[in-house]
Amino acid sequence: MNVLINPGHALYGNPDPGAVNYEVDVTESELAYAIGTKTADYLEKAGCETRVMQSHNLAGEAPEYPEVIGTANAWGADLFVSIHCNAGGGRGAETFCYDRYSSAVPCAKFIQNQLSASFPDDPGFRNRGVKYSPGLCVLRLTEMPAVLVETAFIDNPEDVRLLIEKTDVFAAAIARGVTDYWQMKVRS
Template sequence: MKVFINPGHMPGIDSGAVNGHLLLRECDIVLSLGRLLASKLESAGCTVMLLQSDNLCGEAPAFPNVCHAANNWPADIFISMHCNAYNTTVRGTEILCRKEKSQAGILAQHIRQQLSKTLHGIDSDIPDRGIKERLDLIVLNHTVMPAILIEVAFIDNDADARILVEKQNSLASAIARGITDYWCHLN
């Protein structure tokens, strides 16, 4: 299986969400998490391409085009990784896809099961915010393979942020298990 990993945002250009209290940037967290995920998937026999760029679909031509790269490779699945932010009190994980009743929705469900189970084992208070349909996201609209966007946790919530920093190996393992579960489901 060919897995395209897109850690969201881009250091030096767009940091994404931040936790000013803990001095954390979304772009750094998801790049580190994406690299761990890539390593785990490669160990499981997957071929992986990882691209973090401020050009999702042609809007910043100075940087590599994420959707174009994924489509032309071509990837079997597309995983965009992000950290959520809201008001410092909201917590949890959620996965976004265009349509829940689709291959992307099935992929999201497999990852959700593994990630939710892992997070609950780390902190029983962290909520599973579910799978949400989003029709307005570039990476979900301009990719030709099943594509999802994982909001791993809320970076602006200190408890979630600590998990994002201290439990990256567990998070990457859970996401990798969800991806391989999906692949087994197909075959």
């Protein structure tokens, strides 16, 4: 399986760092990149081919940014996984698909199941569920099943601690969700 991993926002945070937590001095783009590269490592070990391509994707693609959607389509990726951090108040993980009829819904559920089970000693880390967002270009313009994972809240003190200290746990959960999805596809 070919998996394109797309850490959200711009590489090195320039010009778009995504959400920023100034108290702990960390940006969404760097957290997403750290989780994305580790997710790719896990998937490679599981026998997948991966490409990691960060892009300024929520505002739409532009010539000066990586054409991540075009790359995924031209490569013939089997799955597109965009990785972000949430902001705006709250805790926990949620995973987006284009709509409820999207072929990516089972994958989103597998990833969401893994993420929500990742911190059993921290009941405050909520399972916010699978959600739908047809407006996101990475979900709308990709030709393969595509999900966008909001791993945790960068602006919440507990969640940002997890994002910094448990990068590996987020990556393992996303990778396991992807391989669960792929096994389901192979069997069906």
